[in-house]
Amino acid sequence: MASLSSFLLLLILLFAITLASSAASVKSYFPGIFQSSLKKNGKNLKPKIPYEAHYFPQNLDHFTFQPKSYKIFYQKYLLNSQYWHKGAPIFVYTGNEGDIDWFAANTGFLLDIAPKFHALLVFIEVSQILALKPLSIAWSYWFYGESKPFGKNSYKSAKTLGYLNSQQALADFAVLIRSLKQNLSSETSPVVVFGGSYGGMLAAWFRLKYPHTAIGALASSAPILQFDGITPWSSFYDAVSQDFKDASLNCYEVIKSSWTELESISKEGLAELSRDFRACKKVSSIYSARDWLWEAFVYTAMMNYPTESNFMKPLPAYPVKEMCKIIDESSPGASKLSRVFEAASLYYNYSQAEKCFELEDETDDHGLSGWNWQACTEMVMPMTVSNKSMFPPSSFSYKEFADDCMKNYGVRPRQHWITTEFGGKNIEQVLKRFGSNIIFSSGLQDPWSRGR
Amino acid sequence: MASLSSFLLLLILLFAITLASSAASVKSYFPGIFQSSLKKNGKNLKPKIPYEAHYFPQNLDHFTFQPKSYKIFYQKYLLNSQYWHKGAPIFVYTGNEGDIDWFAANTGFLLDIAPKFHALLVFIEVSQILALKPLSIAWSYWFYGESKPFGKNSYKSAKTLGYLNSQQALADFAVLIRSLKQNLSSETSPVVVFGGSYGGMLAAWFRLKYPHTAIGALASSAPILQFDGITPWSSFYDAVSQDFKDASLNCYEVIKSSWTELESISKEGLAELSRDFRACKKVSSIYSARDWLWEAFVYTAMMNYPTESNFMKPLPAYPVKEMCKIIDESSPGASKLSRVFEAASLYYNYSQAEKCFELEDETDDHGLSGWNWQACTEMVMPMTVSNKSMFPPSSFSYKEFADDCMKNYGVRPRQHWITTEFGGKNIEQVLKRFGSNIIFSSGLQDPWSRGR
Numbered sequence: 001m002a003s004l005s006s007f008l009l010l011l012i013l014l015f016a017i018t019l020a021s022s023a024a025s026v027k028s029y030f031p032g033i034f035q036s037s038l039k040k041n042g043k044n045l046k047p048k049i050p051y052e053a054h055y056f057p058q059n060l061d062h063f064t065f066q067p068k069s070y071k072i073f074y075q076k077y078l079l080n081s082q083y084w085h086k087g088a089p090i091f092v093y094t095g096n097e098g099d100i101d102w103f104a105a106n107t108g109f110l111l112d113i114a115p116k117f118h119a120l121l122v123f124i125e126v127s128q129i130l131a132l133k134p135l136s137i138a139w140s141y142w143f144y145g146e147s148k149p150f151g152k153n154s155y156k157s158a159k160t161l162g163y164l165n166s167q168q169a170l171a172d173f174a175v176l177i178r179s180l181k182q183n184l185s186s187e188t189s190p191v192v193v194f195g196g197s198y199g200g201m202l203a204a205w206f207r208l209k210y211p212h213t214a215i216g217a218l219a220s221s222a223p224i225l226q227f228d229g230i231t232p233w234s235s236f237y238d239a240v241s242q243d244f245k246d247a248s249l250n251c252y253e254v255i256k257s258s259w260t261e262l263e264s265i266s267k268e269g270l271a272e273l274s275r276d277f278r279a280c281k282k283v284s285s286i287y288s289a290r291d292w293l294w295e296a297f298v299y300t301a302m303m304n305y306p307t308e309s310n311f312m313k314p315l316p317a318y319p320v321k322e323m324c325k326i327i328d329e330s331s332p333g334a335s336k337l338s339r340v341f342e343a344a345s346l347y348y349n350y351s352q353a354e355k356c357f358e359l360e361d362e363t364d365d366h367g368l369s370g371w372n373w374q375a376c377t378e379m380v381m382p383m384t385v386s387n388k389s390m391f392p393p394s395s396f397s398y399k400e401f402a403d404d405c406m407k408n409y410g411v412r413p414r415q416h417w418i419t420t421e422f423g424g425k426n427i428e429q430v431l432k433r434f435g436s437n438i439i440f441s442s443g444l445q446d447p448w449s450r451g452r
Numbered sequence: 453m454a455s456l457s458s459f460l461l462l463l464i465l466l467f468a469i470t471l472a473s474s475a476a477s478v479k480s481y482f483p484g485i486f487q488s489s490l491k492k493n494g495k496n497l498k499p500k501i502p503y504e505a506h507y508f509p510q511n512l513d514h515f516t517f518q519p520k521s522y523k524i525f526y527q528k529y530l531l532n533s534q535y536w537h538k539g540a541p542i543f544v545y546t547g548n549e550g551d552i553d554w555f556a557a558n559t560g561f562l563l564d565i566a567p568k569f570h571a572l573l574v575f576i577e578v579s580q581i582l583a584l585k586p587l588s589i590a591w592s593y594w595f596y597g598e599s600k601p602f603g604k605n606s607y608k609s610a611k612t613l614g615y616l617n618s619q620q621a622l623a624d625f626a627v628l629i630r631s632l633k634q635n636l637s638s639e640t641s642p643v644v645v646f647g648g649s650y651g652g653m654l655a656a657w658f659r660l661k662y663p664h665t666a667i668g669a670l671a672s673s674a675p676i677l678q679f680d681g682i683t684p685w686s687s688f689y690d691a692v693s694q695d696f697k698d699a700s701l702n703c704y705e706v707i708k709s710s711w712t713e714l715e716s717i718s719k720e721g722l723a724e725l726s727r728d729f730r731a732c733k734k735v736s737s738i739y740s741a742r743d744w745l746w747e748a749f750v751y752t753a754m755m756n757y758p759t760e761s762n763f764m765k766p767l768p769a770y771p772v773k774e775m776c777k778i779i780d781e782s783s784p785g786a787s788k789l790s791r792v793f794e795a796a797s798l799y800y801n802y803s804q805a806e807k808c809f810e811l812e813d814e815t816d817d818h819g820l821s822g823w824n825w826q827a828c829t830e831m832v833m834p835m836t837v838s839n840k841s842m843f844p845p846s847s848f849s850y851k852e853f854a855d856d857c858m859k860n861y862g863v864r865p866r867q868h869w870i871t872t873e874f875g876g877k878n879i880e881q882v883l884k885r886f887g888s889n890i891i892f893s894s895g896l897q898d899p900w901s902r903g904r
Binding site: 059061062063064065066067069070158159161162163164165167168171174175178187208209210211212213215373377378410411412414416417420421422423424425426427430433434435436437 | 511513514515516517518519521522610611613614615616617619620623626627630639660661662663664665667825829830862863864866868869872873874875876877878879882885886887888889
């Protein structure tokens with residue numbers, strides 16, 4: 001990964017996460033689709049990375065001044081100073097909705113360019129404390145990240161989750177960067193922020209809100225226009241479908257018509273379906289298979305790189321084309337469902353290591369489930385499936401979504417908040433008048449490219 | 453008040469408030485000086501203004517998403533639509549640390565220019581709820597403003613005051629403006645924000661943080677550089693003193709040396725001092741007299757307009773010159789203290805309506821005391837008195853200040869927060885690269901002019 005383009009392509013896939021977890025909260029509109037998403041790595045989760053972990057004492061809440069706002073949590077960040085010359089630039093990766101080690105391990109671009117700029121590299125985890133520990137214990141628990149002190153229920157309480165949002169994350173970055181520069185006596189070092197997917201939105205917004213701190217931002221695959229009706233709600237799934245259509249019209253049509261085959265399976269047929277799908281355990285619903293297929297197509301579209309990659313799963317170069325080849329070249333007598341199963345197996349088992357598939361596994365290996373909370377509060381990104389798509393049609397209702405959020409978290413989404421806080425409408429005009437040094441990049445095949 | 457310059461001059465004086473109330477929290481460094489500040493209008497506080505009052509349901513906390521963050525308070529704003537054509541600009545006055553009616557009554561500039569632009573005029577009170585009332589009761593209680601449900605103790609609790617800060621105020625503006633434009637079907641109307649003193653800082657920061665909402669800002673007498681050591685701590689009192697020196701060197705010297713005369717008065721001399729100062733009630737300390745004099749010189753410097761004015765108090769044109777004339781022309785045998793008393797009387801009694809002076813009155817007629825809280829949390833503006841000044845020398849210690857804040861409010865100031873959140877260091881460079889359409893204006897005699 002020595003080139004900018006490979007970095008950008010890599011970042012594109014980071015947004016996989018966003019989709020997986022946000023859709024979980026609109027499950028009633030995409031029934032069950034993402035229940036099993038992003039959770040089946042099951043391998044060693046601690047990648048070896050050339051960074052040193054640090055923990056920064058951060059105020060819990062930057063925007064109120066109650067005594068409890070002053071509680072300290074320890075924000076994890078990673079440092080690489082092997083190329084660093086004092087006074088040289090500081091490149092800050094603004095973290096995503098998951099474990100920062102994982103993103104650092106999959107972001108080679110900063111390491112590639114660090115020697116040229118003698119840059120200090122900093123990866124900051126987006127994190128807010130759940131359990132507040134005294135300063136002397138240099139360890140903590142994050143909303144996003146490796147530790148979840150309250151287990152699966154960590155994400156259930158709006159009281160603790162209330163601080164997990166983009167504005168607090170940006171302020172965390174600003175406070176940490178200021179302190180770091182002061183400690184390094186490098187106040188004049190220019191800071192450039194880098195991010196992809198949700199972290200790309202944070203990078204762009206950081207440059208917009210803290211231009212005195214960052215002189216530029218590279219925001220990759222950052223769909224800052226996916227809010228409040230700016231981008232059509234169907235754009236994401238239209239784009240995924242277009243990727244498959246571009247690879248092969250037949251492939252697109254087989255996938256599109258496979259869903260009715262799946263839906264015709266009765267309760268009695270679940271045992272056979274489980275065998276056909278090589279499920280490790282018998283599935284309890286056809287929707288488990290549907291989720292599993294859906295996820296394979298969506299993530300493969302998001303990771304449709306011209307090179308082999310290994311972020312969510314190991315994948316070949318041009319995986320969409322490879323999937324379609326499987327569908328197009330299968331025996332003419334095979335059912336559509338068996339053909340899409342074989343195609344999806346490419347996503348789940350390119351490494352050939354899987355003996356069976358966990359279709360109903362809900363393990364969250366990358367600490368991602370906080371996103372459901374964010375989707376139910378500020379990050380309201382409505383999605384529908386139009387009839388141009390290869391997925392089964394689906395609509396979106398703010399009211400139903402809000403009711404669901406109320407049920408799950410006790411709060412309602414603030415539908416207009418992101419555009420009120422960060423803008424988005426007429427963004428070209430706004431940025432032309434006021435703004436500079438923000439690169440929005442993503443490949444045109446990236447399903448998120450339509451929202452930025 | 454038909455000209456821009458008179459508007460600007462007028463706005464300069466708005467910052468009177470900032471000083472008065474912020475200094476109260478550094479009382480140990482300016483002993484007792486501002487105890488009695490800004491409180492002696494005592495007249496009818498409801499000015500007649502050509503605006504209609506409205507109340508906007510606002511979320512209590514924009515930056516957390518706990519159930520209580522969603523509590524509604526009613527933010528007061530004033531509207532004048534008599535010149536308004538749909539689609540024409542919207543001029544928004546971003547309120548100050550006091551009752552919005554009072555600021556509207558003293559800001560004629562917007563009314564002067566509204567006909568030319570067919571502009572809608574909106575004055576928004578900076579407010580956060582203390583007591584949360586159901587939506588049906590279109591009335592509420594603000595941090596700043598006319599109502600104080602808990603009386604003098606409203607400002608004592610960090611729990612309720614925690615939401616009173618500049619970031620929440622800016623977000624309030626953004627949410628209110630978005631909703632107002634939508635309700636008026638005038639989404640394309642350009643918004644320009646106007647403000648003076650603390651409200652001027654808010655106007656500038658609003659343009660910086662919400663460029664998608666406001667296309668420009670007129671920030672008058674807005675000392676956004678008065679933080680974190682950017683401007684020398686002694687600058688404010690140096691500037692006040694320079695104003696008097698410019699009017700008359702003798703005047704400056706008489707005031708400078710009057711303090712030792714005052715301090716030589718023993719407890720037994722307080723009765724005579726009270727008579728000499730025409731106090732309505734016998735003063736309990738020489739510091740009451742000192743506060744009273746100090747306030748007169750500071751506010752007169754801030755309101756040193758070339759025209760008569762009546763914001764804090766009725767004053768003649770060029771009041772500093774008038775004060776110095778009193779000192780310079782007093783009989784040679786008069787004591788320095790009696791000469792500065794006569795000068796200060798110009799400030800307190802230009803209208804000749806006062807039979808005696810309330811030297812120890814602590815009534816807060818303009819709803820200003822929330823500022824003490826802000827000074828103890830985010831708005832940390834250290835001030836010292838240097839020996840170039842005509843005031844008695846005074847130093848500043850962050851530690852002592854923080855200890856005082858802890859004692860009074862249970863929280864410590866976030867010393868670097870304002871510059872972290874809004875910048876300030878190297879501001880020219882930052883604004884050159886990223887920023888536009890912000891006019892920072894103030895007269896050079898404005899004591900706040902050195903901090904912007």
